[in-house]
């Protein structure tokens with residue numbers, strides 16, 4: 001038995017890096033029967049059939065972390081990438097992504113790419129809201145090189161997933177970080193200024209200065225249906241210091257009196273955009289629960 005890491009999965013085949021090589025494998029029927037779906041990032045043990053030279057995944061070792069969208073295992077941190085324009089930043093989608101990643105207790109960085117497109121007020125807006133919420137917000141450009149060295153420093157010796165909408169420049173950023181990755185990138189559609197879903201699968205790539213990165217396909221929506229109504233507040237980093245201080249223990253910061261979250265929002269300590277986003281997500285959770 002050989003141990004390795006899944007670096008890519010396409011059409012039922014998994015590519016496993018083990019002992020310096022990449023080996024094509026299929027998942028054993030036993031795994032499929034137990035409904036265990038291998039993920040990129042999984043540590044696995046594989047066997048090789050000496051007569052055919054083909055590999056099989058025998059076992060998936062316990063996952064340290066698991067993110068379902070994009071589907072990746074054993075990562076340390078997530079960088080959510082948006083662009084300053086083309087496509088325009090989608091803050092409700094950013095908030096949803098943050099909630100899902102906070103639930104997995106992963107480190108998060110926010111990267112606003114395409115800094116060369118000169119509309120600084122878009123960056124300032126995002127920076128204000130999210131640095132107040134406790135996140136690091138970077139501004140990068142693959143055209144001018146702005147922010148790339150700083151980004152590199154944050155990746156060293158870590159396993160980082162790059163996630164975000166199509167066309168924001170995730171693959172371009174990875175190419176700027178390490179030119180020999182040669183990832184395919186795509187033009188933005190002239191008509192709607194969105195990406196064309198160029199990256200089709202998740203891929204784990206090794207960095208020569210230490211660390212691993214995962215390029216992933218862009219997404220345009222996320223769901224929050226696995227999250228409970230009273231659980232949501234815990235995934236708003238900016239709410240955490242105040243939780244438990246409202247008048248009612250069961251406060252979900254909606255209509256209750258003497259709510260510290262609402263007070264902080266009115267005082268400007270929690271940004272209105274984040275509070276509104278929280279309320280929207282609460283409503284969305286309520287709606288999906290009613291459907292069942």
Ligand SMILES: Nc1nc2c(ncn2[C@@H]2O[C@H](COP(=O)(O)OP(=O)(O)OP(=O)(O)O)[C@@H](O)[C@H]2O)c(=O)[nH]1
Pocket residue numbers: 113114115116117140141142143144164165166167168169170171172173184185186187188195196197198199200216217218219
């Ligand atoms: N102006 C400008 N354009 C950029 C920048 N980074 C990437 N682009 C362009 O944006 C387009 C999309 O880039 P990709 O790297 O393919 O985007 P992606 O996020 O990987 O998209 P998907 O794989 O579809 O999810 C390409 O035309 C890039 O040249 C940047 O910093 N500034």
Ligand SMILES: [Mg+2]
Pocket residue numbers: 170171172184185198199215216217218
């Ligand atoms: Mg891409």
Ligand SMILES: [Zn+2]
Pocket residue numbers: 246251252253254256258259260261262
């Ligand atoms: Zn409250």
